Amino acid sequence: MRVFAGLWGGWLFCLAWVGVFGRAQSIFAHPRLYAASRPDSSRLVGLRAYRTCYIAQKIDHFGFAEDRTFKQRYLIADQHWKKDTGTILFYTGNEGDIAWFANNTGFMWNVAEELDAILVFAEHRYYGESLPFGNKSYTDAKHLNYLTSQQALADFAVLIQHLKNTIPGTQNTPVIAIGGSYGGMLAAWFRMKYPHVVIGALAASAPIWQFDSLVPCGSFHKIVTEDFKKSGIGCSETIRNSWAAIKRIADTEKGLQWLSHTFRLCSPLKTTTDLITFRESLRSTWIYVAMVDYPYEAAFLQPLPAWPVKVICKYLTKPKLPD
């Protein structure tokens, strides 16, 4: 079970190993659609052909003192588009390069034909190529001021209006927002805040309640633990006991050397800070594997087998093993 349980979560990142990239097209071009693919011949199981476009967006949708614009990137694929029966599936980009998400959101590619759909993948401002202030975007709070979900949603609304105004036959085409994780929160909020722009939203693995005072602060980690508990006898308990074992072993110089060697660390563990960093990296590993615990072989964050947590748990069956 993946960490952010969503009905469609399992589908969302499927076919993650099919890497096919579109060619960048002229800036601000109207979205004249055609295929532009560079198939990953080694593991190709489907066609991921899109073209890259850009739209000028206001840096600030909610004030007028900052009246400059920036270029937002979006990817578009219309191989299956049919004017009279079609749909626009609009991916509300999350925190990363949009090409990465486009190539790891198999669900949209899988349903495109059935829905006669145009696929649109919109990049989130401040990520990938969509930098409001170019390479200065992250320099200070002043430049980062426009990195908010509200501004991102406004970008999406403007982009959809632009698409409908420029792609013939889409004026009355229904638009469905689709997103995963933080992008799934955006998809849900997009439907709430712009109900006239999208007729529905599919929020996959989206922790929309994951805020202080809405859910207990331990909820996330409890679900991670639950994943390991369900994936093998003694698995979760073995990991739980490992923290104290690491502490005991790290108590001696010889133990530290053993840890450094066994985990193939780049530099040997020496200080308390080193040890905290080491434990933190282990903790992150368990969390991230739980997050990509897909039922099929995939490579969203790293190449992994199907049900990676189960695979790990095969090696973690003896919680009572001595140090």
Added chain:
Amino acid sequence: MRVFAGLWGGWLFCLAWVGVFGRAQSIFAHPRLYAASRPDSSRLVGLRAYRTCYIAQKIDHFGFAEDRTFKQRYLIADQHWKKDTGTILFYTGNEGDIAWFANNTGFMWNVAEELDAILVFAEHRYYGESLPFGNKSYTDAKHLNYLTSQQALADFAVLIQHLKNTIPGTQNTPVIAIGGSYGGMLAAWFRMKYPHVVIGALAASAPIWQFDSLVPCGSFHKIVTEDFKKSGIGCSETIRNSWAAIKRIADTEKGLQWLSHTFRLCSPLKTTTDLITFRESLRSTWIYVAMVDYPYEAAFLQPLPAWPVKVICKYLTKPKLPD
């Protein structure tokens, strides 16, 4: 017929002549409710008792670089509030001092008892006492940057949450937004953008389509003309013919003197600019009278009889009269 025709428009500003004001209460006080009235004994027909409160609001709801707050004023009246059956009627303040609107929105006072309602009148930022930067608020674009409808709606949402958190028994009380004119647009948009905060909105005389490219640009003035057309035979035609008549009369020195004297102008008409200003003031008069063409005696902008356009039209029955 009023200019911005809304089903409830006629009710919205009724009882406008009843001036009763609340006493200002301590800043940031929790809304402990009680009556505080100063009746206008001369024309009292109902009790308009409210108390004045303030809430700290973010100057910018959509960024974090500007992290200061300002005091937003709101008025509250709970004479008829009943915990189990009650409603919160929330006036989405428009461009002016909120006390003025509270004292000219008879509809809310009229239905308060029937709905066991708490009345809340929220002042719009940058108006009345709700100035984000005090007396510097209007100095330049930098200070005016946060005067947008989006920021105003966010203020309203924060205020309603604050009320529900601090007035015992209101946690699950339904809230209905009510507004007129621009404030009616805010009420409608509030329901669209914050559907989880208000269960409904009453947008009275609200020109929510009155934007470039949504309606023909002459729509507003056509409705004004229509009002005069319907209010007396020859009325609209007389006004239409007056513009050419004024031009002919203004062609001579004697005519200008006559106009200045007849209309009791503070300084005599001399230049072409003077004449344009004069015609503009007449034009404004017709527009504003149409806007306050209530079916009862009222004093929203100026003291006026019932159906003031009809009263005016009694004097404008002869469009063919010579100069």
